[in-house]
Amino acid sequence: MIFSYYPGCTLKTKAKELDAYARRSAEALGITLSELPEWQCCGGVYTTAEDEIATKLSSVRALMEAKKEGHALVTLCSACHNVIKQTQYALNTDDDMAFKVGNYMQCDARAEADTKVIHYLELLRDIVGFDELKKNVKNPLTGKKIAAYYGCLLLRPSSAMQFDNPENPKIMEDFIRAIGATPVIYPMRNECCGGYITAEDPAMAKKNSTAVWESAKDFDADYIITACPLCRYNLIKSESPLPVIYFTELLAEALDVK
């Protein structure tokens, strides 16, 4: 099966392993990720203002490009996924936004950006299936206690994301079970790491991130996994004693393609 794929800027630079392990694992599972030929940076964070149009256009272009290729669009970085999904939601629910974006793009933007967008975890859950994934595991991570860190961007706002229950998600825990490990449920798994505030107030980011890893540590986790390069960065910068790794690295390890 072929899917269009939007890696995003950070997966080409500081988070190359998030991308590389995802591609290798997809191949092992019979999925082809076809990178969009001319994608642009999503901007990292969605601008909620309804009179902001230009900042949403890179997402619109990615959606239109995937639609043209005739495939659903797979994302991997939590931020890209959030920005693209929220942009599409705004196009579909806000007539004024759809009209103005159409003026920029000289097309019926709502119709031409009508591509199904799924995160890589949703690809594993809904296309591959966690039962099927489990059958493909060659190197089960038996005995490892893993804390899934969702953060904000995969889950919220749930009206647009439609990813999982925003207050009690289970997709990453189901993933952890599928690769043979044991999920650790801890209170801070869907709270904010501090995000971009670390650019101007690193102490504040450190406080937020520390609360996350302390919570995971209190519940005896061995590792923390994430899909977000900025969450990982903030957790590591806050001196997390638990290793913080991308979920795709564990996937590749379990599939024996690392």
Added chain:
Amino acid sequence: MLTNREKEQILISSGVDVRKCMRCGKCTGTCPAYDEMEYHPHEFVYMVEKGEIEKLMNSSSIYKCLTCFACVERCPRGVEPAKIIEAVRLAVIRKQGNNHIKAEDIPCMAEDDDTPGQLVVSAFRKYKK
């Protein structure tokens, strides 16, 4: 002196109906930036309704919102306070010379090789025009 025009702009830009707020404070209770804010999410909503825009525009609170969408998700009335904070911040940084951050203001950029591009583009999108 700011006029009703500023309030009108913030209401249009955010798309928020501030009158829906029932002042339960859940947005503020769940805000991860609570400790750093002079004005909290529920106060943004109330003060915009009252037209006290200037105080908000002059407060560093507009730069403390993390866009984590916790208040948006958890508001029992669907008010979406983060969108009001965003609209007030935009009303400030859209003005000439009002960028809150410049490239050289990101201290980790120079000596820290791990800084993800995601951090830089996000900070620029939130803090400058």
